[in-house]
Every structure is written in structure tokens, then in C-alpha cells.
Amino acid sequence: MRLSYPTNIKIVKVPCTGRVDVLTMLKAFEAGADGVCVAGCLEGECHFLKGNLRARKRVMYLKQLLQELGIEPERAAIYNLSSAQGQRFAQIAQDMTDIIRALGPTPVKG
Amino acid sequence: MIVGNRKSLEEILELVKPYKKILLLGCRECITVCAAGGEREVGVLASELKIARKKEGGDIEIKEFTLERQCDVEYIDQIKPFIDEYEAVVSMACGAGINYTADCFPKKIVLPAINTTFMGVSTEQGVWSERCQGCGECILHLTGGVCPVARCAKSIFNGPCGGSANGVCEVNKDTDCAWQLIIDRLKGQGKLENYEKIIDIKDWSSARDGGPRTRIREDLRLN
Amino acid sequence: MKTKSNIERLLEAGKFVVTSECGPPRGADAEVIRKKGALLKGVVDAVNVTDNQTSIVRMSSLSACLILKEMGIDPIWQVVCRDRNRIAIQSDILGAAALGINNILCLSGDHQSFGDNPKAKNVYDIDSTQLIGAVKQLRDDGKFLGGDDVKEGRPNLFIGAAENPFGDPFEIRAMRLGKKVRAGCEFIQTQGIYNLEKFAKWMEMVRDLGLHEKCAILAGVIPLKSAGMAKYMKSSVPGMDIPDELIDRLKGVPKEKQGEEGIKICVEQIQRVKEIPGVRGVHVMAIEWEEKVAEIVKAAGLSPRPE
Numbered sequence: 327m328r329l330s331y332p333t334n335i336k337i338v339k340v341p342c343t344g345r346v347d348v349l350t351m352l353k354a355f356e357a358g359a360d361g362v363c364v365a366g367c368l369e370g371e372c373h374f375l376k377g378n379l380r381a382r383k384r385v386m387y388l389k390q391l392l393q394e395l396g397i398e399p400e401r402a403a404i405y406n407l408s409s410a411q412g413q414r415f416a417q418i419a420q421d422m423t424d425i426i427r428a429l430g431p432t433p434v435k436g
Numbered sequence: 437m438i439v440g441n442r443k444s445l446e447e448i449l450e451l452v453k454p455y456k457k458i459l460l461l462g463c464r465e466c467i468t469v470c471a472a473g474g475e476r477e478v479g480v481l482a483s484e485l486k487i488a489r490k491k492e493g494g495d496i497e498i499k500e501f502t503l504e505r506q507c508d509v510e511y512i513d514q515i516k517p518f519i520d521e522y523e524a525v526v527s528m529a530c531g532a533g534i535n536y537t538a539d540c541f542p543k544k545i546v547l548p549a550i551n552t553t554f555m556g557v558s559t560e561q562g563v564w565s566e567r568c569q570g571c572g573e574c575i576l577h578l579t580g581g582v583c584p585v586a587r588c589a590k591s592i593f594n595g596p597c598g599g600s601a602n603g604v605c606e607v608n609k610d611t612d613c614a615w616q617l618i619i620d621r622l623k624g625q626g627k628l629e630n631y632e633k634i635i636d637i638k639d640w641s642s643a644r645d646g647g648p649r650t651r652i653r654e655d656l657r658l659n
Numbered sequence: 660m661k662t663k664s665n666i667e668r669l670l671e672a673g674k675f676v677v678t679s680e681c682g683p684p685r686g687a688d689a690e691v692i693r694k695k696g697a698l699l700k701g702v703v704d705a706v707n708v709t710d711n712q713t714s715i716v717r718m719s720s721l722s723a724c725l726i727l728k729e730m731g732i733d734p735i736w737q738v739v740c741r742d743r744n745r746i747a748i749q750s751d752i753l754g755a756a757a758l759g760i761n762n763i764l765c766l767s768g769d770h771q772s773f774g775d776n777p778k779a780k781n782v783y784d785i786d787s788t789q790l791i792g793a794v795k796q797l798r799d800d801g802k803f804l805g806g807d808d809v810k811e812g813r814p815n816l817f818i819g820a821a822e823n824p825f826g827d828p829f830e831i832r833a834m835r836l837g838k839k840v841r842a843g844c845e846f847i848q849t850q851g852i853y854n855l856e857k858f859a860k861w862m863e864m865v866r867d868l869g870l871h872e873k874c875a876i877l878a879g880v881i882p883l884k885s886a887g888m889a890k891y892m893k894s895s896v897p898g899m900d901i902p903d904e905l906i907d908r909l910k911g912v913p914k915e916k917q918g919e920e921g922i923k924i925c926v927e928q929i930q931r932v933k934e935i936p937g938v939r940g941v942h943v944m945a946i947e948w949e950e951k952v953a954e955i956v957k958a959a960g961l962s963p964r965p966e
Contacts, residue, residue, distance in 0.1 A: 349476060352483040356490070391480070394445040395488055433491040589770050590741070590781065594788035594838055597767045598823030598850055599897035606897035607770045619828050631831060634838050637745070637789045637804065 329412050331419035335363075343367070343404070344377025351388050351402065358434055361401040361426040362388075365415065368406045378406060398429050437466035437557070438530040439564045440550040442477065445484055451547045452485065452526060456495070459515065459522040460485075460549075461537060462502035463529035470564055473528030473550050475502040481528065481549060506533025512540045519544060555586075572642030572649065578630060580621030585638075587614035593635035661798070664761035664817035665733035666705045666846065666940070670875045674965050675933065676940035678735065678848065678877060679952045680707035681727065683718035692718070692726040698949045700732050702956055704964055705762060707735040707848070707942070711742065714774025721751060725758050735819065736760045739768025744784035745793065745804050752797055756814030764819045764848065765790040787820055788842050794818050795843030818843055823850035824861035825900035833864035840874045847874055848942040851881035851892075854900040855931055862935050871937030878932040879942045882951060883921035886910045922955055929959040 336359075340346055343366035351362045364385055366378035382404050389399035403422060407414045442448075452458055460482050468474025482498045489496040499522060503511045506529035519525065524545040527534040531552035538546035554566040569586040575593075576583060585591045589607040596615030599606025603616045622628050640646065660671055669676050679699050684691040699706050706727055710720040724734035736755050738748065755763070767787040771779045785793065794816055796802050801809040822836045836847065852858045858878070865871055883889045886909035893901040905924060912920045925943075932938050941961075945952050956962050 347476075349479045349483065352480060352487070356483045356487050391445075391484060395484060396491070397487070434487050435490055435493070589772075590767055590786070591783045592740075592767055592786035594786050594835070596826060596828070596835075597787075598821065598826045599770070600827045601898055602827060607772050613827070616828055619831055628831075632834065632838070634788055634792070634842055637785050637793070640784065 329416040331416040332423040334423060335419050342372065342374050342377040343381035344372070344374055346381050346384060348384050348388050348391070351385070352391065355392070355397065355401075355432065355434060358432070360429070360432050361403070361422060363402075363418070363422045364404040365418065366404060366406050368408050371408065397432055397434075400425055401429065401432065437469050437555070438532070438552060439470045439554050439556045439566075440467055440472045440530050440552040442472050442481070442528070443549055443551055445481075445488065448481070448526065448547075448549050449485070449488055451549075452496070452524065455523040455545075457497045457522050458485075459499045459501060459519060459525045461506065461515065461525055461527045461529070462500070463506040463527075463533050464502055464504050465507070465529075465533075467528065467530050467533070467550065468502075470558070471562075473530075475500075478502055478528055481526075503529075506530075507536050509536075509540060512537055570643070571638075571640070572646075573639060575635065578633070578635060579618045580625060580627070580630070582614055582617045582621055584614050584618065587612075587617070593638065662761050662815045662817045663759075664705070666735075666762065666875075667817040669704055669965060670846070670939060672965075675961070676705075676875070676877065677703045677943065677956055677961050677964065678705045678707060678940065679703040679943045679945065679949070680709060680735075681723070681949065682709050682712060682947065683720065683723040685715070685717050687718065689726050692723045693730065695949045696727045696730045696732055699952055700730060701964065702953045702962070703943070704940075705733040705735050707737055707764060710737040710739045710766070710768070711774070712737075712769065714741070714769050714771045714776065714779075716775060721755055721758070721760070724755070724760050728759055733761060735762040735764050736816075737764045737766060738790065739766045740783055740785055740787060740790055741768035741771060741781050744782050748785070748790065749793065749797065749803060752794060752814050752816065753809075753812075756812070756816060761815070761817055762819060763794055763816045764821065765794065765844070766821055788839050791818055791820055791839055791842040791844045799843075817845055819846040819848060820844045821850065822847050823898045824852070824858050825850060825854060826898040829857075829861075832861055833868055833870065836865060836870055836874075837868050840870050844874055846877060848877045849879040850898055851879045851944060852928060852932060853905055854902055855928065857900060858932065859935055862937050866937050871939075875939040876937055877940040877942045878929075878935075878938050879944060880925050880928050880932070881944045881946065882925035882948060882955060883909060883917075884948060885914065885917040885921070888921075922951060922958070925955055926958040929955070929961070933959075 343364050346364055354362050364381055366381050372378045385402055385404040388402045392399045405418045460478050462473050462475055462478035478500045482500050485496055505511045526547045526549050527537050528549045534548045555568040556564050556566040559565050566586055571585050589605055596613055600613040605611040605613045622630050666676050681695045708720045708723045711717055720737050724736045727734040765787045771781050793804055797814050801813050820839045824832055886906055889901055889906045892899045909917050909920055929941050943952055
């Protein structure tokens with residue numbers, strides 16, 4: 327397909343979004359990342375049954391922590407897509423980058 | 437277990453304002469199980485504090501350390517070698533642990549990061565609920581295993597009061613009426629005659645009202 | 660007769676008694692009590708004085724009782740367990756008796772979260788049933804709760820309590836009254852009754868246990884000022900059971916006539932509860948509507964009151 331997506335995104339691979347912990351995402355912000363986006367499988371299609379649903383709850387909790395820190399909660403997001411949706415992935419990457427660009431860098435210096 | 441709630445970030449930031457180097461001290465006992473002050477929450481708070489400081493262009497050095505227990509001197513001793521390298525200790529233990537860390541290092545500033553709330557159980561993952569107030573004189577054998585001291589908003593011994601409706605307490609519609617639970621339990625056990633007994637006025641001297649309490653087992657003492 | 664209580668005397672004489680209540684003001688003006696007292700004097704046999712009801716700070720119940728007493732009214736001193744421990748309560752019992760108060764109503768009290776000081780610490784050292792026992796022990800055995808003898812005068816109080824026939828679980832409500840009676844309760848004022856069927860059922864349970872013979876049951880009634888008040892009480896007052904047809908009946912008349920209709924309903928309720936075996940009086944709670952009590956009592960055929 328040779329789709330392109332913004333180069334400023336760093337991919338961290340995990341076996342399942344269920345592996346993504348609040349602390350993992352928070353550490354990204356601490357290191358200076360301007361946003362964190364979790365890309366999970368479609369809801370109802372998790373190989374481990376509920377990994378993506380748990381990840382969603384954790385992202386919501388992370389948003390609360392960001393709010394407490396005075397950092398825009400929009401900087402954290404979770405999307406659901408299947409591995410066959412390359413087009414959608416590129417679109418999400420672009421959308422997320424646009425959102426973060428509009429917000430500007432976080433005041434946290436890594 | 438003892439259940440607690442982490443203080444808000446705003447409050448903790450205010451407490452650590454004067455300090456650049458802190459020891460963030462978790463506990464692996466109850467406060468870990470109720471997901472308020474274990475290793476993981478120590479990590480999250482440390483990260484939050486660092487982010488908050490960085491946002492203001494400042495910095496903070498945090499040593500994350502989680503003890504097996506903050507209520508036993510053997511474990512607290514583990515921080516002895518390095519505690520003096522830090523300006524203050526922020527404890528994420530329950531109130532007992534925070535007190536004891538402060539007791540063991542009287543010169544050190546020990547700051548609480550947890551509001552300790554109650555002794556309770558986990559009724560489902562992520563939900564905790566109060567069960568005991570440590571009154572020092574258990575009467576659960578009279579009340580079908582449901583404690584009116586801890587679970588009735590008025591701690592009444594001959595309930596239910598007039599505010600019990602549809603099994604729910606008048607104070608909070610999400611709280612079961614303890615006396616409804618007691619009566620249902622006694623009925624289910626065929627022991628409703630227990631309800632007929634007037635429970636006598638309680639001796640509160642065994643509770644906190646009698647002053648701070650100590651328990652001694654002479655046979656276990658070393659000297 | 661154990662005490663100088665007017666209602667104890669009338670009950671012993673087999674009379675159907677009528678009581679009402681007076682809520683103390685949220686200030687120190689004694690005139691407020693005197694005005695309310697003037698509306699009730701001679702109209703009813705005794706007047707309850709509420710003790711920081713709904714946990715809102717008001718003039719002390721005991722002070723207001725004394726003001727009524729000085730007007731020649733027989734007050735019923737309400738005491739809640741929420742605000743005082745056994746030391747304060749025993750001391751107040753002696754004080755009340757010394758001031759000539761003849762009746763006490765033992766209550767657990769509304770939880771402080773309903774009032775104007777939700778951040779307060781509550782006491783509940785003892786509960787209402789235990790309070791009944793405490794008064795009886797001071798009066799009949801001359802013993803303090805700590806075991807010492809009462810010297811220089813036992814407090815001669817006629818002992819009452821409240822019971823809510825509509826609280827849950829319904830099946831034990833009469834049994835719970837039984838506990839209060841065994842503790843020493845001599846009269847009961849019930850929660851406001853609107854659901855007469857349920858009240859009649861409760862009275863049946865009370866009679867089955869023979870409690871009506873050991874304790875005088877005074878049926879509580881609260882005149883409704885409007886359909887709005889009825890709806891509010893139904894949804895917001897714990898343990899209040901108001902059938903929809905009553906609300907509909909109020910709604911059926913124009914707003915300015917709803918008060919009048921409410922009084923009519925109240926009078927009918929009094930006449931119906933009076934016929935229920937075991938009911939020995941009524942307690943008319945006209946909340947901030949004391950001026951209507953005389954009208955209600957008269958319309959119910961209960962005026963004039965016996966000497």
C-alpha cells in the first residue's frame with residue numbers, strides 16, 4: 327500500500343494493548359513526549375478477550391492524571407482498528423499529530 | 437485490609453514544594469492491595485511529580501522505594517543507610533505506616549501522601565467497602581456477622597432506625613442498611629430470636645474512646 | 660401514676676389524647692416559642708419540642724420546653740442520641756426533671772449529613788432503645804448508667820419514643836416496638852401516617868404482640884399544605900409513605916385551595932385512625948403551620964380537651 331504517516335511518531339510494540347500500563351504511558355510524558363496514542367484491536371476482537379477494553383480504561387485514568395497535572399487530556403488517546411486497516415492507521419496517526427500540533431509541545435522538558 | 441486513598445496531586449505538590457530531593461516510600465501491605473500506595477502507585481506519583489516540576493522548569497530527585505511493611509521496624513530499618521540523603525520522606529503507607537516511619541526517624545520530615553479511610557474488604561476488583569471500626573469488643577455473633585458499628589451510619593445497636601427504606605440507608609442510597617442486612621441474615625439462619633434481644637449499652641472504653649490502644653503478648657517479647 | 664405528666668394522667672383516665680409539636684427557632688428569640696405556644700395552649704394535651712430536627716441547629720429543645728412550661732403547657736422534651744453522650748444525656752435528664760419537664764421522647768435523631776453541619780462528628784454513644792432504658796433506670800431504679808445511686812431526687816419523666824410503621828423491613832417494625840416497650844417505653848408517637856392500610860396492618864401486628872396494652876400508641880399525622888409538599892415528602896423524607904391517590908386528590912383542587920384540602924384529608928385520617936383498636940391518641944405535626952392545629956383538632960371532633 328506504501329502509505330505514509332507522520333515521522334514524528336515513535337512506535338512501541340506490545341503483544342496486546344492489555345499490556346499497556348498507566349505508568350508506561352506516564353513515563354512517555356515524563357520523557358517529553360507530547361502525546362500518547364494507543365492503537366488497540368477492534369472492540370470485541372481482542373485475542374485475549376478484554377485487553378483492549380482494559381487499555382481503554384487505563385487511558386481514561388491517564389487522562390485524569392494529566393488533568394490533575396494541568397496537561398490537556400486530549401494528548402492521550404486510544405483508537406481501535408484491525409491489522410488490515412493500514413489506511414485507518416495512517417489516518418489516525420495524521421489526526422493525532424494534528425491534534426497535538428494544535429496543542430503545541432507540553433511544558434515538560436525531557 | 438486497611439484502605440486508603442491517595443491525596444490529590446495538588447495537595448502533594450504543595451507538601452513537597454520546599455524540597456528537591458525526596459524519598460517516596462511505598463508499602464507492600466494493605467495499601468498495595470487497595471491500589472493506593474504500592475510500588476506501582478509510587479511509580480505513578482514519582483512520574484507525576486517529575487512531570488509537574490519539569491512543567492515549571494524545575495526538577496526533583498525522587499528515590500522510589502517500597503518496603504514490605506512500614507509498620508515494622510525491621511523493614512523500616514532498610515531505609516536507614518540512605519534516608520539522610522533526602523530532604524524529606526513522602527510516605528504512601530496507611531496512617532500507621534506514616535506515623536511509624538516518622539517515629540523511627542524523628543528528625544526527618546515525613547509527609548503523608550495517603551488519606552487512610554477504613555478497614556474493609558474488596559467487594560469486587562476496584563471496589564472497597566468498610567467492614568470494621570476496631571471497637572475492641574466484637575458483637576458479630578449477635579448480629580449475623582454484620583457489624584452495626586461500622587456499617588450503620590448511626591452505629592445503632594437496636595436498629596433499624598426509621599430511615600431504612602428498601603434495604604438502603606437514608607444517608608446514602610448506595611449504602612445498604614446494615615440492620616436490613618442483619619435481619620435478612622438472622623432470618624436466613626433461622627435465628628430471628630436474636631433480634632428480639634435488646635443489645636445493651638456498649639462499653640466504648642475498648643474502642644478509641646478509651647485512649648490510644650496497645651496490645652502486648654509477653655510471651656513474644658524479647659526483653 | 661408515676662409522673663406529673665398531663666398525658667400520662669389523661670391516658671390513665673382512658674381519654675383519647677392529642678399532642679402536637681413546636682419546632683424551636685433558628686435564633687435566640689423566645690417570643691417565637693411563645694407565639695407558637697399560644698396557638699397550641701388548651702388546644703392539645705402536650706406539645707413536643709423537637710431537638711435540632713433534620714440536624715439543623717436550632718434553639719435548644721430543653722430551653723424551648725421551659726418557655727412552654729412557663730406558659731402552662733405540658734411539653735414533651737425530644738432528645739436525640741446524635742449530639743450527646745451518656746454523660747451529657749443523664750445530666751440533661753436530671754436538669755429537665757428539675758425544671759419540671761414531665762415527658763421525654765427518646766430518639767436516635769436524623770443523621771447530620773441532612774443538616775447545616777454535615778462536617779460534624781456524631782456521637783451515638785447509645786441508641787434510642789438504650790436511651791429509653793437509661794431514663795427508666797434513673798427513674799425507677801435510681802441508678803446512673805455507671806452504677807452509682809441517684810441522690811437527691813430521681814427524674815420523674817413519662818417515657819416516650821417514636822416508631823416508623825413504614826420503615827423497612829416492615830415485618831420487624833412491631834417487633835422493634837416490642838424492644839422499646841421492654842426497655843421501658845410508655846408511649847409512642849408514630850411517623851406521619853398517610854398509608855392507612857399499612858398502618859392498620861402494623862397495628863394488627865402490634866396488637867398480636869399485646870404491645871398496645873403496655874404502651875400508648877399515638878398515631879402521627881402531618882397536614883399537607885400542597886401537592887408540592889406531598890411530592891417532596893414522598894421523594895425526600897426517609898421512611899415517608901404517601902399514596903399517589905392522596906397526591907392526586909390535592910392536585911385535583913386549585914393551588915390556593917390545596918391547603919384547605921390538606922386539612923380535610925388530615926381530619927379524615929384522624930377520624931379513621933381513631934377507630935383502629937389500640938390507638939390511644941393522635942400526634943398532629945403541623946410543620947410551621949401551628950395556627951391550623953386548633954382547626955384540625957376541632958374539625959376532628961376532639962375539642963374541647965378534657966381538663
